[in-house]
């Protein structure tokens with residue numbers, strides 16, 4: 001007779017949990033995003049969070065959103081979590097994989113997602129829904145046959161002592 005533990009987390013909770021834990025590495029004071037790429041047979045292939053490129057110091061480059069000078073805002077310099085996760089992968093092809101992300105992908109990441117062969121996007125929040133970027137992402141995903149749907153939160157809270 002099985003005495004299996006029953007309150008283990010689901011695959012979706014596991015992968016979105018890993019994405020959210022990755023987000024907590026971000027230095028962005030306003031929006032922390034995390035991403036986890038998973039194979040068709042549920043093996044984690046890569047992870048990422050939003051940050052500056054290697055060598056571009058978090059203490060030298062700006063983290064602010066607005067300023068008279070565009071060069072003094074974060075937008076020219078941040079690598080989004082999804083692109084970081086794609087670029088962090090060193091194993092070959094991402095063809096057919098799934099991408100879990102805590103925030104709906106922008107149009108630039110959508111292009112990279114499509115071109116790398118990722119076939120499904122599971123996102124948590126979509127706080128920029130309705131923006132042109134998000135609309136462009138959806139149009140490209142639809143045209144390219146990349147499925148996307150919002151993660152259904154289970155309400156489970158996990159506390160981890162570190």
Ligand SMILES: Nc1nc(=O)n([C@H]2C[C@H](O)[C@@H](COP(=O)(O)O)O2)cc1CO
Pocket residue numbers: 028030031032033049050051065074078079080081082103104105106109128
């Ligand atoms: N899907 C995404 N993945 C990301 O990694 N980001 C990053 C880029 C910035 O560092 C931050 C957004 O900053 P803000 O405009 O909400 O202050 O989140 C943003 C999006 C939204 O498209």
Ligand SMILES: [Zn+2]
Pocket residue numbers: 080081082105106107108109110
């Ligand atoms: Zn992006």
